[in-house]
Amino acid sequence: MGLKERRKARGYSQESFAVAVGVDRTTVGRWERGETEPQPPLRPRLAELLGLDLAGLGALLSPQAVTQEAEGHLDDLTSDSGDDMIRRDFLRILAVAGALPALPADGVLDEAADFRAMNEHLWQVYQLARSKRGVYPIVRDQLAALTDELKDGRDTTGLCMAAGDLFQLAGELAFDQNRYTDAAASYTLAASASREARHFDLWACALTRHAYVSLYERQWADAAGVLTAAERVARRGDSHLATRHWVAAVQAQAFAGMGNLDACERSLDEAERVLDLTADSVNGGWLRFDSSRLAEERGARYVELGRLDLAETALLGALQQAELGRGQSYRRRGAVLADLAIVGAKRRDLDEVAVYAREAMDLARRSGSGYVARKLRTLRVELRPVASDVRAAELDAELAELAA
The missing domain is CATH 1.10.260.40 (lambda repressor-like DNA-binding domains)
Structure with missing residues (x-):
């Protein structure tokens, strides 16, 4: 059937x-x-x-x-598509990296530092790219080069750090295109490589990204379990970095999904302690959480909890910060606008919904972001009670076209 x-x-x-x-x-x-x-x-x-x-x-x-x-057929892993090539590289590097810790070390190689420097550049390319999909070929080539080096290299710590970094970027690319299985695979490999390198902050960030897969499948308890592990690992990391504060911000999302306002507020308050850190608390690559994200994170959590006035205040503050020069990517601005449209829909203010939703849709089209598109699918659900209104019907048709 x-x-x-x-x-x-x-x-x-x-x-x-x-x-x-x-x-x-x-x-x-x-x-x-x-x-x-x-x-x-x-x-x-x-x-x-x-x-x-x-x-x-x-x-x-x-x-x-x-x-x-x-x-036992594995035909899907022998396709020549870009995504499948990345998947094959994931699996191959996992097999190689699993054997490397048992090998003797001959000293520190320059190649590991070169890979980490290249990874930093790739994160910058990823953040600046309007369409994340275009970064795939570069990451694929870097994965292939890293695979070759892992075969012959002896600086297992340095190369595992580079792998833990690169796998997280590959996971971000997969996640943004709604390829959750590929994203989960890359984050798992990132966590494994980071653990072998004994790099606790890199490891905690990999676990935090892995939790997002469960969050977007609305598996709140599963996400909370992964985040508890991330929190414990982050405690062993560098207290001058923002890692533990980012973990707290994502924990707030899990608690909001569970409807636990008190726990959500506590996690958000912990996340705001990032304000006490210096400017070098992030690296612009695998760790990017800073104070510029606080307002949008708090606003999104209040939307999930149905606290609309609090949500609107926080989200408008996030837009104002961007206008004052704090900066927002297309992806982040689109997500804030989508949340504001959802607030308007919950209030049955269709004029407000239309203004925010159409700008969010424009940003989703220009960036090709699956993340913003997911937010807009939630908006369609919120529009159901007013589906008979012509304005709602027109907007829903535009949202459906974007989803298609």
Whole structure:
């Protein structure tokens, strides 16, 4: 039985099913024809409507993939696509890096420092790029070069640090394109390499990024567990760095998802202690959390908790900071605008929604950011109660087009 048959057996028409999920009817049609698959944030709701668990839903959506896995086929890892090439490099470096700690060291090599310097440059390219997808080929080449060096090198600490850094960047690229499995794989490798290097801050950041995969699948308890580990690792790191404060900011998101306002507030207060640190508390690469992100983080958490007045104040403050020269990437500004649009939708102020949402959509198109697009999918859900309003219908159609 496929998705179409299961939907009908549960008594849904294609249109009523689309409304229940919060997507356009044409999106459901593409799912049923096998042209696309539902993104992870939508899957818990889909499984609920179809009377399945997540594993059963996965089997329903991709029966061929399940069969291949059972038979041991790995055809998907031999594709020539850029994403699959990165995946193969992940697996190859994991195998090589796992053997390296047992090898004797002949001294410090210059290559490790060169890799770390190149990684710093790649993070700058990533942050400046409007479309993150374009950074893939450069990261792929760096992964290939690092793989070759890992085969012959003996500076295991330096090379593992470089690997822990680069895997986090690769994970960011995958995550922004909604490739959660690839992102989780890269963050796992980053954590493993950082642990081998005994670099606690790098390790804690890898764990924190890994928690985002669970957060965006609304697996709050799973994310909280990973973040507890990140918090413990960060305590062993450099107290002059912002690592533990970033961990606290992400913990606040998990607590907000659980509806725990008090715990969320405590974590946000801990995150704000980053204000006590000096300017060199971040490195602009794998650690970027600074005071410029406090307002948008607090605003986003209040949106999740339904504290709309507090959310609006914080989010408008984040925009004002950007206008005063604090700076925001397309991705971050788009996320703030999407949250403001969600506040407007919860208040049923469609004029406010339209202003913020259309600017957010423009930034999502210009940057190709899956992160902003995910925020805007939430906005579609908030617009359901006013779907009969012409303005809401027009906006929903634009959001559906962006999602498609």
